[in-house]
Amino acid sequence: MVTDTAILEAVGEVADPEVPVLTIADLGVLRGVRHEGDEVVVTITPTYSGCPAMDVIRHEVELTLNSLGVDGRVETVLSPAWTTDWMSESGKAKLVEYGIAPPTGRGAVFLSLTVRCPLCGSPDTTELSRFGSTSCKSLWRCNACREPFDHFKAL
Amino acid sequence: MNDLFVYTLRLGDDALIAAQRTAEWIAAAPQLEEDVALGNIGLDQLGQARSLLQYAGQVEGADRSEDDLAYFRDERDFLNLQLCELPNGDFAHAMARLLYFATYQHLLYEELRGCADEMLAGVAGKAVKEVAYHVDHATQWVLRLGDGTEESHRRMQAGLDALWPYTAEMFESDDLVRRLAVAVDPSTLQAEWERRVMAVIDESTCSRPVASYQHSGGRTGRHTEHLGYLLAELQHVARSHPGATW
Numbered sequence: 001m002v003t004d005t006a007i008l009e010a011v012g013e014v015a016d017p018e019v020p021v022l023t024i025a026d027l028g029v030l031r032g033v034r035h036e037g038d039e040v041v042v043t044i045t046p047t048y049s050g051c052p053a054m055d056v057i058r059h060e061v062e063l064t065l066n067s068l069g070v071d072g073r074v075e076t077v078l079s080p081a082w083t084t085d086w087m088s089e090s091g092k093a094k095l096v097e098y099g100i101a102p103p104t105g106r107g108a109v110f111l112s113l114t115v116r117c118p119l120c121g122s123p124d125t126t127e128l129s130r131f132g133s134t135s136c137k138s139l140w141r142c143n144a145c146r147e148p149f150d151h152f153k154a155l
Numbered sequence: 156m157n158d159l160f161v162y163t164l165r166l167g168d169d170a171l172i173a174a175q176r177t178a179e180w181i182a183a184a185p186q187l188e189e190d191v192a193l194g195n196i197g198l199d200q201l202g203q204a205r206s207l208l209q210y211a212g213q214v215e216g217a218d219r220s221e222d223d224l225a226y227f228r229d230e231r232d233f234l235n236l237q238l239c240e241l242p243n244g245d246f247a248h249a250m251a252r253l254l255y256f257a258t259y260q261h262l263l264y265e266e267l268r269g270c271a272d273e274m275l276a277g278v279a280g281k282a283v284k285e286v287a288y289h290v291d292h293a294t295q296w297v298l299r300l301g302d303g304t305e306e307s308h309r310r311m312q313a314g315l316d317a318l319w320p321y322t323a324e325m326f327e328s329d330d331l332v333r334r335l336a337v338a339v340d341p342s343t344l345q346a347e348w349e350r351r352v353m354a355v356i357d358e359s360t361c362s363r364p365v366a367s368y369q370h371s372g373g374r375t376g377r378h379t380e381h382l383g384y385l386l387a388e389l390q391h392v393a394r395s396h397p398g399a400t401w
């Protein structure tokens with residue numbers, strides 16, 4: 001019998017295919033595990049409604065359950081809606097190391113909050129586009145080191 | 156037909172058809188950042204459509220999947236707003252439509268996230284935050300184009316004017332929304348929608364559009380000639396190779 005903690009630990013290690021440095025546990029995409037009779041149900045939640053990574057994540061979680069010998073399925077839940085607050089502090093630290101500025105502030109608050117350059121640390125940066133290489137990111141440029149970088153935007 | 160099914164289909168079809176038009180901009184937008192932005196906006200809309208159509212299929216109980224509903228219904232079975240199906244026109248038209256539609260969706264989802272239907276509330280709670288970014292994106296462009304050069308101003312005004320006669324349909328109330336407790340009666344959103352949209356138009360230095368006639372019919376399956384062509388493209392592969400997977 002595999003414990004719920006062991007299941008959560010194992011499936012929590014599944015990586016986000018778009019930002020592979022983050023696991024679904026870091027992201028807060030992994031919601032939990034419950035039992036329905038003999039079946040284990042792992043719940044996950046999308047960051048954005050149309051996030052194309054969800055299909056891959058669901059598949060990877062199923063494979064992990066299989067490798068644990070657990071009879072289970074994956075359920076996608078929308079509520080309560082995911083926000084960037086669900087990202088763990090260690091997840092945010094991993095993002096900086098990977099060259100992506102972590103989320104700051106709350107949601108679509110359209111003030112110009114400074115986003116620090118993840119490469120040189122300068123606060124002198126400019127937003128180039130609210131939309132970046134994936135749904136969850138915006139595109140920025142550092143005025144100090146001139147490098148472009150992604151920012152994981154607040155939702 | 157089941158009221159909840161029809162209502163969910165209306166919302167899902169709006170999102171699906173809007174997503175298809177938005178996606179047509181990919182690789183055709185005026186700059187690379189805009190390709191990416193519109194790609195992401197279309198993806199949000201498509202994600203909303205998937206959740207809504209999946210739920211509609213569940214509510215209907217006839218074993219139809221999101222794909223069945225998207226690919227194997229004909230024009231008259233689609234219940235989207237005519238505003239969503241109109242051809243893209245130039246970039247100013249696209250931003251005018253996004254301003255009108257995203258502002259409407261934002262107000263609608265804000266209300267719907269508190270409704271008693273857990274699934275609709277969940278979709279709305281998720282989508283409302285995405286749509287806030289869409290409204291902001293459209294607003295920035297309407298301001299920039301309207302208050303830009305003589306040519307950009309002219310085009311922005313033309314876009315706002317051309318789509319205005321398709322805006323009243325968003326706020327039409329009917330028996331179904333009055334009967335269905337979880338539905339948001341869209342007529343209650345109109346005053347606030349106008350306040351928000353007019354504030355942007357005023358600031359953009361464009362003039363407020365007026366229309367002598369307002370189109371209608373999408374909610375009951377009556378569409379412009381353009382929807383058929385859109386569906387032909389959207390459905391072609393799925394219908395040529397039914398059941399194909401990859």
Ligand SMILES: [Zn+2]
Nearest residue numbers: 117120142145
């Ligand atoms: Zn820098």
